[in-house]
Amino acid sequence: MFDGVFNTDYIILMAALLLIAGVVTAKFSTRLGVPALVLFMLVGMLAGSDGIGFIYFDNAKYAQLIGILALVIILFEGGLQTKWSTVKPVTIPALSLATFGVLITSAVVATAAKFILDVTWLEAFLFGAIVGSTDAAAVFAGLKNVNLKERLGATLEAESGTNDPMAVFLTISFIQLLMTDQPNYYLLVGSFFWQMGMGLLIGLALGKIAIYAINRINLDSSGLYPVFAMAFALLTYSVTALVGASGLLAVYVAALVLGNAELTYRHSIFRFNEGFAWMMQILMFVILGLLVFPVQLFQLDIIVRGLILSFILILVARPLAVFISTIGMRFDLKEKLFLSWAGLRGAVPIVLATFPMISGLSNSQLFFNVVFFVVLTSALVQGSTISFFAEKLKLSGAKKETPIHSLELVSIGKANAEVIEVEISEDNALVNLSLAEIMFPKDVLVNAIIRNGNLITPYGETRIFSGDILYVLVSKHSKQQLKNLLDQKRSEDPVLKEAAE
Structure with a gap:
């Protein structure tokens, strides 16, 4: 009995210490010029078995569960804060980047990975799919303190909120192709349209239902309204995922609908979700940091191959995807350069890298280590220089208005x-x-x-x-x-x- 109590108390103590460490690192991340997500991951790596040794964690299934739950909450908060009037004019370029952009990025990275990682073509395309999308948590956090032109900021946020489903679809598809002797390519094409179409429709429908329910229900405590709204976010993801559609897309769409409606206790709902999203972001990156073993990560072989692939992703694949995906969409050269540089990678690629591990594919541990290194490089190099590039390219916008x-x-x-x-x-x-x-x-x-x-x-x-x-x-x-x-x-x-x- 005492062992069970001790273990429970120990876990609660560790959770408290990790959250405190995460909040403190977030406080000093701006002063240090390092993105908070990098510091969160470092906290996890230091607390792991290769660091101080407080926690031993190597369960990819739990990491994936926590990561997906955190992504749902982060996407929900990001959608709530997004104004439809701002997103509407950039819907076409954002969707183009979220679909064609991800495909182009994945293809270019896959071509490089085939020779750099010495894997099969299907495995190479799996790696490309894993790192193909920008990350909502990283982009939302990176742009919060950047006084960027409204159109550019809206494009990046809308892209990061809608391109995760494409990366998830590609990752799962290539895993299925690797595990199936006779793959059905026509079925995969049909699955794509089903996932995106139903994700959009269910998100719109449940968003409207959530508005009606929140405004009509008469609760005795104002603190229950944010919980009610969060319940709809989780319901939206689960219902959509259970019918084989894109739950992440549905959550972002539902949040977009909710955030642009007149809601009872709107401010309480927004502030609760902002704090909850921060907590889940800290938890997610710390857990992902715990999952990686620095002894395996910082080997010369991983560092060299990771740096080469990071270089190709940041300076070749992403710019090529941006320039092709935005043809004829009224972005000038400076804006395209900034869109290329601000395509941050974060939690999504790392969470997706757990899929091959859970499926038991060969080279899955190699993929996870290289993906983690690529994300770390992207966050450090790109994340810490977004403000600098916005100023140098003279893309700063008007002062952001404080909402009512x-x-x-x-x-x-x-x-x-x-x-x-x-x-x-x-x-x-x-x-x-x-x-x-x-x-x-x-x-x-x-x-x-x-x-x-x-x-x-x-x-x-x-x-x-x-x-x-x-x-x-x-x-x-x-x-x-x-x-x-x-x-x-x-x-x-x-x-x-x-x-x-």
Whole structure:
């Protein structure tokens, strides 16, 4: 009995220490100029048997389970934060990169892997498929602190959110081809369209159902709404995967639908998922770090072959895929160069590299070690220089607007009121107007104004300036009217006056 308790307590202690280490490394990653995901993996490698020796972990099945679960949560959070108005104009180039781009990248890398790794052509294409896609977790994290042009950032985020299914499909297909004596290629083509088509449809359907359910259900605690939303993310993935379609694509689509709808307790849902995604990102990369053995990874043979393949992936395969996939899509040379450089590899290739290990294929351990080294190289070289390249190529965009958040004070089941937080931009029609001059809708009260970090108690004569953060109490039925008022721009003064009347 005591052994069981001791083991349980030990595991909980290790989990706590690893999470603390992950949060601390994330805090210092920006100062060190190293992507957080690299530090997370290093934490896992140090805690493993070849490091300090706290944890011995070599179970590829558990690593795959944790990795896929984490990817679902990370993709869900990324989809929630993505504005459809931003993604819509770049849908075609993003999908082109997510499909044709992955195919081209995989083919080029596979050709190189055939000779560098000395494997069969099918094994080489399996390796190419594993590293063919960019990684959502790495791209979302890498772009958070980069003030990039909206179109470029949207293209990269949409690509990384939708290209994982293509890589998963290719990886599983090549594993099946390697394990089957008489493969059916027509069946694979049909499987591709089924996975992508049904993934899209189920994601749209469950996204709409989730919106209806979240807005109609009357829960006593506001903390249950984020849990309810997360349950729909897991439901979307599992239902889609069980019918043989792409669960990852469905999750991203459902999150995109949810994130662009009016939701009850929207702010609570977003903040919960942001924190949960960070936790799962830390857990995933630490676990993947534990799975690799540095003694095997940092051998001269792996280092040399890994560096050559990384060089080909970063400087040949990815640029070739970008330049071909975006022909006629109004990207100039600098933008294509940046799209090429920002194609980060991360958790997805490492998780996919566990598939051959679980299937028991020959050379699976070689593939895992080389893939891990390629990801490490991509994260270190590309991830740490994204901001630098954006500045050098002069691709920085306008300051990102702070979205209107809903800070719910009490459960809707007890009171029909919320607090809206909004940052006033320079071109907002309310700038330089006093509160008394603004005809707010009924059931609206400006509670506080934050100006230059200081709290200002608002009165009727208090004027609103650019950069002010307003906290406004509003009843639910007046929320949309208030939002329309706060969204007005200076060029739309007549609309503002009409709303005030």
